[in-house]
Amino acid sequence: MDAFAVTGGEEHHHEYTGPDCGVETPHIPMQWEESANAGFTNGEPWFKPNPNYPKINAKAARQDPNSVFKHYQALIKLRHESEVVREGRFELLLAEHEQIWAFTRTLGDETLLVLANCSSKRAAIPNDLPDLNGGELILGTHADNAPDYLAPWESRILSFKKA
CATH class of the missing domain: 2.60.40.1180 (Golgi alpha-mannosidase II)
Known part of the structure; x- marks a missing residue:
């Protein structure tokens, strides 16, 4: 699932506070679900998930009939049929x-x-x-x-x- 699609097409920039790895504008972790760290890791991520992760995440998108995820499923089905x-x-x-x-x-x-x-x-x-x-x-x-x-x-x- 595309993280950009999960966040509703909004770009979210966070201040980078992790180790110096030469990344100027790092990407946030995939927001899988509403649990701690958006379900990305049980450890401490280098980049914190977007604060909206309890509401906007892959699990929620799969359950929402009007989500981008469901729309793409319908497009794939249309292509097959x-x-x-x-x-x-x-x-x-x-x-x-x-x-x-x-x-x-x-x-x-x-x-x-x-x-x-x-x-x-x-x-x-x-x-x-x-x-x-x-x-x-x-x-x-x-x-x-x-x-x-x-x-x-x-x-x-x-x-x-x-x-």
């Missing part, structure tokens, strides 16, 4: 957009549209994309899917099938 994800023709959309990464995968009569807002600001969905109302939401990161914008860091996968 969907031929259009594995074999579909890739087409990049909005190549010059500063916030939105968009592409399609097409195979036979099915097209998947993937949209991702790669910024911390809300992003208006351009009019030159397919009408999102015509697609079925396969997977998304947010419960509220506005038709005209993506929330910060939001992503959606929509399926469009030809009749």
Whole structure:
């Protein structure tokens, strides 16, 4: 599990107080669980875990249906189960957009549209994309899917099938 994902995408910097090992900005130990030292060690770690470890840790992420961990599990499952994800023709959309990464995968009569807002600001969905109302939401990161914008860091996968 990615420590960056477990911490909710936030960078956490701590003052280094351990032995001099030539590391300028050391990484904190993996936050496995809510026990002492975040479950990383029974000993004394060189770097203290982030103080949020009782709440933000791998164990909690595995139990939270809305966690990054569960989202990645759903993406892996989709890749295993969907031929259009594995074999579909890739087409990049909005190549010059500063916030939105968009592409399609097409195979036979099915097209998947993937949209991702790669910024911390809300992003208006351009009019030159397919009408999102015509697609079925396969997977998304947010419960509220506005038709005209993506929330910060939001992503959606929509399926469009030809009749």
